[in-house]
Amino acid sequence: MLEVQNLNAFYGQAQALFDVSLHVNEGEFVVLQGLNGAGKSTLLKAIMGMEVVSHGAICYGNEKNDISQWETHRRARAGLGFVAEDRRLFSELTVSENLLVAVSGNAAARQAWVLDLFAPLKPLLKRRAAQMSGGEQQMLAIARTLMTDPKLLLLDEPCEGIAPVLIESIALSLLELRRKGLSMLVAEQNHLLAGAADRLIVLVAGKVEG
Numbered sequence: 518m519l520e521v522q523n524l525n526a527f528y529g530q531a532q533a534l535f536d537v538s539l540h541v542n543e544g545e546f547v548v549l550q551g552l553n554g555a556g557k558s559t560l561l562k563a564i565m566g567m568e569v570v571s572h573g574a575i576c577y578g579n580e581k582n583d584i585s586q587w588e589t590h591r592r593a594r595a596g597l598g599f600v601a602e603d604r605r606l607f608s609e610l611t612v613s614e615n616l617l618v619a620v621s622g623n624a625a626a627r628q629a630w631v632l633d634l635f636a637p638l639k640p641l642l643k644r645r646a647a648q649m650s651g652g653e654q655q656m657l658a659i660a661r662t663l664m665t666d667p668k669l670l671l672l673d674e675p676c677e678g679i680a681p682v683l684i685e686s687i688a689l690s691l692l693e694l695r696r697k698g699l700s701m702l703v704a705e706q707n708h709l710l711a712g713a714a715d716r717l718i719v720l721v722a723g724k725v726e727g
């Protein structure tokens with residue numbers, strides 16, 4: 518599904534990733550661990566082609582196309598779905614409106630599908646995103662990305678700063694997504710999520726450990 522080879526990433530003169538190589542198999546749920554500043558967000562952004570300059574091969578999909586020179590929107594259209602750490606919701610729009618701005622295909626069917634996965638959002642459809650808890654917003658951000666029907670989901674610290682009961686709920690939703698065959702690469706420190714993963718990859722100071 519995804520194969521990253523010798524990826525180096527830079528913010529100006531500062532190098533944040535050093536020859537990172539990793540892969541995510543089809544249907545696999547991989548958790549990316551590492552201390553603050555280890556480079557987890559940078560790696561996800563480099564895979565999406567956002568906010569950081571990177572060099573290296575990023576091969577994706579059945580055809581193993583090297584997408585490293587593609588614009589971000591082309592990567593998204595090819596099936597990469599990214600939820601950034603700051604969630605990037607439309608705070609003045611309702612839950613339902615946030616979901617419907619991102620839809621690909623049959624809107625009603627797709628919305629019903631994501632609401633089954635994230636049931637706590639169901640009673641909140643008319644609520645503005647700004648009036649939701651952090652955990653609810655995180656669910657909405659993941660649900661909104663799922664509206665685009667991604668093939669590989671990239672999540673940046675979905676459990677950070679969230680109440681334990683909602684972390685459990687998010688973890689269960691991600692496991693359900695894996696059962697449905699979605700491939701996932703999730704940057705996360707929370708042990709609950711790491712325990713549910715098929716495989717862990719640890720970043721230390723911009724390098725894959727081991």
Ligand SMILES: Nc1ncnc2c1ncn2[C@@H]1O[C@H](COP(=O)(O)OP(=O)(O)OP(=O)(O)O)[C@@H](O)[C@H]1O
Pocket residue numbers: 528531533551552553554555556557558559560
């Ligand atoms: N916009 C930026 N400009 C310059 N340096 C940056 C920028 N974003 C991150 N860095 C640096 O790149 C390195 C990797 O940061 P990154 O955010 O990828 O780590 P992380 O593992 O995601 O950490 P966290 O858990 O704190 O988000 C750090 O040294 C950080 O200071």
